[in-house]
Amino acid sequence: MREPRIRAAAYVIREGGGPELLVFDHAGMPEAGTQIPAGGVHLGERLEEAVLREVFEETGLREVSIVEELAVDDRAYPVTGQQRSTTYFHLRAGPETPGSWLHRVEGEGVDSGMLFACRFVGLPLDERLADHQDAWLSLLTRP
Numbered sequence: 001m002r003e004p005r006i007r008a009a010a011y012v013i014r015e016g017g018g019p020e021l022l023v024f025d026h027a028g029m030p031e032a033g034t035q036i037p038a039g040g041v042h043l044g045e046r047l048e049e050a051v052l053r054e055v056f057e058e059t060g061l062r063e064v065s066i067v068e069e070l071a072v073d074d075r076a077y078p079v080t081g082q083q084r085s086t087t088y089f090h091l092r093a094g095p096e097t098p099g100s101w102l103h104r105v106e107g108e109g110v111d112s113g114m115l116f117a118c119r120f121v122g123l124p125l126d127e128r129l130a131d132h133q134d135a136w137l138s139l140l141t142r143p
Contacts, residue, residue, distance in 0.1 A: 004074065004083035008051035009038035009133060011140060012064055013123075014093040019140070020120035022093065023129065024059060027102065027115040033130025038086065039109055051089045058111065059118045060103040064091045071136040078131070088136045093120075 012022035026032040037058040041050040048066055055061055067090040074085050100119035105111040128134055 002083065004085045005077075006041040006047075007038060007084055007086040008041055008047050008054060009036055009086050009088045010051050010055050010064075010091050011036060011070070011088060011137065012055060012059075012061070012091045012093050013067075013140065014095060014097050014120050016095055016120075019123045021123055021125070021137070022055075022059065022061075022118065022120055024103075024116040024118040027117050029114075034127065035130045036133050038133065039111075047087050048089075051087075051091070055091065057106050057109070058103070058116060060101070060106075061093060061097065063097065064093050066090075067092050070139045073132075073135065075132075088139075090140055 014020045014022070021036070023034050023036055025034050037055045039050070039054040039058070041047060047069070051066065052064065055064055070088045070090050072085060072087050076083050100117070103116050103118055105114045105116060123137070125134055125137070
């Protein structure tokens with residue numbers, strides 16, 4: 001049996017009139033659905049380093065900070081059936097972070113070169129995120 005793919009995912013929250021979550025859509029690929037920054041952890045990379053790298057690669061944001069680790073989701077990828085273990089983190093973005101922008105993905109992953117439409121949306125969400133990425137959002141509201 002193959003080892004699970006190790007991944008990190010980011011709930012990046014910006015406080016304004018209320019908490020807002022950073023999401024993105026693939027420009028020109030609506031079937032991919034609305035997502036949060038997430039991706040694979042490189043060999044020898046700490047989870048905290050990976051989540052910050054993924055946020056930067058997929059959104060261009062560097063001015064974010066890790067608040068806490070929230071949960072680990074061990075679930076197979078529905079398209080391929082490959083096992084994966086995704087650690088979800090709560091991150092904070094400053095209130096001066098723009099509300100929306102376009103970003104061309106950087107890095108070496110399969111998303112490299114893709115154009116993402118990034119934006120903050122109010123919580124609670126009106127619609128589900130792709131691949132059940134919203135499954136752990138309720139942990140953000142704990143005391």
